Amino acid sequence: MDLFGIPAPLLFGQLLLGLINGAFYALLSLGLAVIFGMLNVINFTHGAQFMMGAFVAWMLLNWLGIGYWGALILAPIIVGITGIILERLMIAKLYKLDHLYGLLLTFGLGLIIEGLFRNEFGSSGLPYRIPAELTGAWDLGFMFMPVYRGWVVVVAFVMCLATWLVIEKTKIGSYLRAATENPALVQAFGINVPRMMTLTYGAGVALAAFAGVLAAPIYSVNPQMGSNLIIIVFAVVVIGGMGSILGSVLTGFGLGVIEGLTKVFYPEASSTVIFVVMAIVLLARPAGLFGRS
Amino acid sequence: MVEPMLSVKGLEAWYGESHVLHGVDIHINQGEVVTLLGRNGAGKTSTLRAIMGLTGRRAGSIKFNGDELVAARSDLIARKGIAYCPEERGIFASLDVTENLLLPPQIAPGGMSVDEIYTLFPNLKERARSPGTKLSGGEQQMLAIGRILRTGAKLLLLDEPSEGLAPVIVQQIGLTVRELKKRGFTVLLVEQNFRFAQTVADRHYVMDHGVVVDHVANHELAGAMDRLHQYLGV
Numbered sequence: 001m002d003l004f005g006i007p008a009p010l011l012f013g014q015l016l017l018g019l020i021n022g023a024f025y026a027l028l029s030l031g032l033a034v035i036f037g038m039l040n041v042i043n044f045t046h047g048a049q050f051m052m053g054a055f056v057a058w059m060l061l062n063w064l065g066i067g068y069w070g071a072l073i074l075a076p077i078i079v080g081i082t083g084i085i086l087e088r089l090m091i092a093k094l095y096k097l098d099h100l101y102g103l104l105l106t107f108g109l110g111l112i113i114e115g116l117f118r119n120e121f122g123s124s125g126l127p128y129r130i131p132a133e134l135t136g137a138w139d140l141g142f143m144f145m146p147v148y149r150g151w152v153v154v155v156a157f158v159m160c161l162a163t164w165l166v167i168e169k170t171k172i173g174s175y176l177r178a179a180t181e182n183p184a185l186v187q188a189f190g191i192n193v194p195r196m197m198t199l200t201y202g203a204g205v206a207l208a209a210f211a212g213v214l215a216a217p218i219y220s221v222n223p224q225m226g227s228n229l230i231i232i233v234f235a236v237v238v239i240g241g242m243g244s245i246l247g248s249v250l251t252g253f254g255l256g257v258i259e260g261l262t263k264v265f266y267p268e269a270s271s272t273v274i275f276v277v278m279a280i281v282l283l284a285r286p287a288g289l290f291g292r293s
Numbered sequence: 294m295v296e297p298m299l300s301v302k303g304l305e306a307w308y309g310e311s312h313v314l315h316g317v318d319i320h321i322n323q324g325e326v327v328t329l330l331g332r333n334g335a336g337k338t339s340t341l342r343a344i345m346g347l348t349g350r351r352a353g354s355i356k357f358n359g360d361e362l363v364a365a366r367s368d369l370i371a372r373k374g375i376a377y378c379p380e381e382r383g384i385f386a387s388l389d390v391t392e393n394l395l396l397p398p399q400i401a402p403g404g405m406s407v408d409e410i411y412t413l414f415p416n417l418k419e420r421a422r423s424p425g426t427k428l429s430g431g432e433q434q435m436l437a438i439g440r441i442l443r444t445g446a447k448l449l450l451l452d453e454p455s456e457g458l459a460p461v462i463v464q465q466i467g468l469t470v471r472e473l474k475k476r477g478f479t480v481l482l483v484e485q486n487f488r489f490a491q492t493v494a495d496r497h498y499v500m501d502h503g504v505v506v507d508h509v510a511n512h513e514l515a516g517a518m519d520r521l522h523q524y525l526g527v
Contacts (some may be wrong), residue, residue: 178387181385184347184367
């Protein structure tokens with residue numbers, strides 16, 4: 001069976017790969033958007049924190065014998081706590097300064113964390129097995145779908161939806177939205193805004209670590225896995241609009257698919273297509289597709 | 294003699310390097326409605342913001358029910374029972390009317406219920422699901438006042454609630470302030486609208502250049518008109 005002159009398995013295979021990449025783009029840019037909205041900090045440590053999530057999953061397994069399912073819950077909590085400490089000790093000191101300082105600090109921290117892991121674990125990558133429950137593949141008729149990849153797409157989507165629901169439909173979410181607009185007034189109503197900022201940073205970092213655990217069985221666990229991804233994720237954030245929750249999710253999945261399709265139709269452009277889209281969007285809508293200027 | 298509910302002495306405040314209050318002295322007794330009058334830039338809004346902990350550095354003394362608040366953070370000041378309605382109203386665009394109304398947390402028992410607030414401001418009920426900033430100016434003002442009545446705060450700081458509103462809405466705000474007094478709220482009101490102020494207040498402080506320059510009880514107002522006109526430049 002051919003579609004547009006392309007064998008269907010190839011087309012759908014690339015579409016699926018695109019969706020999986022898109023799932024990671026969405027989860028990571030979502031965390032960045034939540035952090036930027038509340039803290040006004042562009043968190044360049046995000047890629048390193050994604051990598052930490054994968055490494056903590058590996059450590060839990062190899063040092064403590066805690067498997068994938070435990071890691072999926074524990075690794076985000078552990079990495080989230082390191083985020084909270086980072087925010088309290090360093091990032092919180094920069095809120096009154098220009099964006100640029102937060103960017104420099106988090107970029108530097110990302111490099112340091114990546115370097116520490118490279119020193120300790122080398123750069124060749126560590127294996128992490130797909131959990132037994134999620135091995136194998138489904139025969140969909142037109143292609144084979146590895147169960148784990150299907151799981152990643154679904155769980156990433158559910159996580160994005162849950163985050164969106166918390167922000168748009170709950171009391172905590174209304175504090176978050178209000179504090180994004182006018183933190184001083186929200187604090188003058190008796191809400192501890194500095195603590196909210198700390199917890200928001202922790203939650204955004206935990207989302208990155210969650211994505212890291214999901215990624216561990218797909219990509220090998222290595223110190224560079226975050227920095228490879230994060231550049232594209234920043235392009236996604238710019239395209240979606242800085243600080244827009246829904247925008248970052250839709251853009252993440254959408255660009256993953258566009259990237260996958262480009263691999264089918266014009267493979268030479270597949271690694272640059274997202275940046276071409278970014279340039280076009282910036283020219284037409286500098287605030288991003290979903291951003292408020 | 295009963296201690297005043299709020300007693301501000303020698304209050305100084307800064308925004309960064311700029312020194313905006315130079316020793317403000319005011320006091321408010323439980324159940325009073327008191328206004329701060331004065332020209333633009335006299336320091337009225339800064340006084341409210343300094344009481345609420347929203348300026349930069351502060352010095353002097355702000356005693357509320359016996360607690361010293363001059364060094365406290367604004368969320369802790371709010372938790373003591375002071376609520377603030379800013380001049381720009383501060384309605385959140387990303388929250389609908391109900392979310393705006395329910396945003397400030399309850400800090401003490403005895404606040405008004407949502408139904409009571411809707412009775413006071415029927416317009417808000419009709420617009421419950423609209424985004425906060427889609428309301429008219431008057432409705433936004435009602436929302437800004439309404440949402441601080443739920444919290445159980447007993448001292449309300451209202452910054453120019455009549456500003457930019459049609460006369461009929463100003464009248465409704467006036468009725469509201471009198472109703473709040475009847476319900477036992479204590480109100481410190483910043484006003485430029487002198488006529489509005491005299492329909493609602495017990496006493497008036499007049500500010501100029503970051504200090505209080507005069508003090509008039511509402512019933513002495515007629516006799517003090519010439520003096521006030523000079524200060525206010527009207």
